[in-house]
Amino acid sequence: xxxxxxxxxxxxxxxxxxxxxxxxxxxxxxxxxxxxxxxxxxxxxxxxxxxxxxxxxxxxxxxxxxxxxxxxxxxxxxxxxxxxxxxxxxxxxxxxxxxxxxxxxxxxxxxxxxxxxxxxxxxxxxxxxxxxxxxxxxxxxxxxxxxxxxxxxxxxxxxxxxxxxxxxxxxxxxxxxxxxxxxxxxxxxxxxxxxxxxxxxxxxxxxxxxxxxxxxxxxxxxxxxxxxxxxxxxxxxxxxxxxxxxxxxxxxxxxxxxxxxxxxxxxxxxxxxxxxxxxxxxxxxxxxxx
Numbered sequence: 001x002x003x004x005x006x007x008x009x010x011x012x013x014x015x016x017x018x019x020x021x022x023x024x025x026x027x028x029x030x031x032x033x034x035x036x037x038x039x040x041x042x043x044x045x046x047x048x049x050x051x052x053x054x055x056x057x058x059x060x061x062x063x064x065x066x067x068x069x070x071x072x073x074x075x076x077x078x079x080x081x082x083x084x085x086x087x088x089x090x091x092x093x094x095x096x097x098x099x100x101x102x103x104x105x106x107x108x109x110x111x112x113x114x115x116x117x118x119x120x121x122x123x124x125x126x127x128x129x130x131x132x133x134x135x136x137x138x139x140x141x142x143x144x145x146x147x148x149x150x151x152x153x154x155x156x157x158x159x160x161x162x163x164x165x166x167x168x169x170x171x172x173x174x175x176x177x178x179x180x181x182x183x184x185x186x187x188x189x190x191x192x193x194x195x196x197x198x199x200x201x202x203x204x205x206x207x208x209x210x211x212x213x214x215x216x217x218x219x220x221x222x223x224x225x226x227x228x229x230x231x232x233x234x235x236x237x238x239x240x241x242x243x244x245x246x247x248x249x250x251x252x253x254x255x256x257x258x259x260x261x262x263x264x265x266x267x268x269x270x271x272x273x274x275x276x277x278x279x280x281x282x283x284x285x286x287x288x289x290x
Contacts, residue, residue: 005273041255059183061062065085069081069084069134069137069138069141070127072211072212072213072214073137073141073214074137075150075212076140076141076142076144076145076213077137077140077141077144079137079226084137086131087133088130088133088134091129091130091132091133092129092130093129093130094129095125095126095128095129095130096122096125096126096129098116098125099121099122099125100118100122103118103121128211145213145214145215147184148184148187148213149215149217150184150216150245151180151184151185151188152184152188152215152217152218152221152245153181153242153245153246154236154242155176155177155185155188155221155243156221156239156242156245157175157239157242158175158176158179159172159173159221159237159238160234160235160236160238160239160242161176161224162175162176162223163234163235163238169202169203169225169226170201170202172225173192173202173206173225174181174189174192174193174196174202176193177189177193185211187209188206188209191205191206191208192205192206193205194209201226202225203221203222203223203225203226204222205219206219206221206222206225207219207223208221209220217241217245221238221241222239224238224241
């Protein structure tokens, strides 16, 4: 057996495994980034890759071009463009090293693929490794936005109950955001707390948070609470919006089911026509023969 080749394969496999572990390392929540005075500041790095990006002073613009995902969407899952770019780089390197290590281990046994097969396999692995972090990030962002919508529904109910209890709109927004310790309520509380620290109404914090998280219902809630500051009773309206948020996923699923059912009409009609033609074929042949 070729000892240097085995050593190189082991080193390559170890480097690839280290990159994968670093990419999948669990992130610790950091609320100080949410309470930063400048809303445009990127969140502090939470993972080893994020700290590496900060230590290496990765250019955010270049990393954003590599990430190909909006900065605000990445902030939902606690990443910056630089961190996500390093995730993609780590997965690409790991995907490139794994086939090479496998082929290197198979060579001493007598299984030696051709250079063309090796290059094609490594190229395909690189493409997959480069695309997987984007797919995973989109799934995480979609899940985080869904969780935030569910939290917003509960938040609207809590704000409505606070309003019915006779507190002011400012106090209702702040007290309702303190109920839960989940990251969704922490994001809402950070928005209203930042607005208070800047001596602005709490609903302005929600209005600024809406485009950053991609949930326009937050802006609607802010508009309603701004009207409540002028003496308008909005508890019933908030409860109606909460019910609308609850029924929105069901309506979307029904719409998708309707679209899928309409798309199935043409194949079903074609199948019925083929069945009628199959049943009538013997009769037609007999009539033509007679």
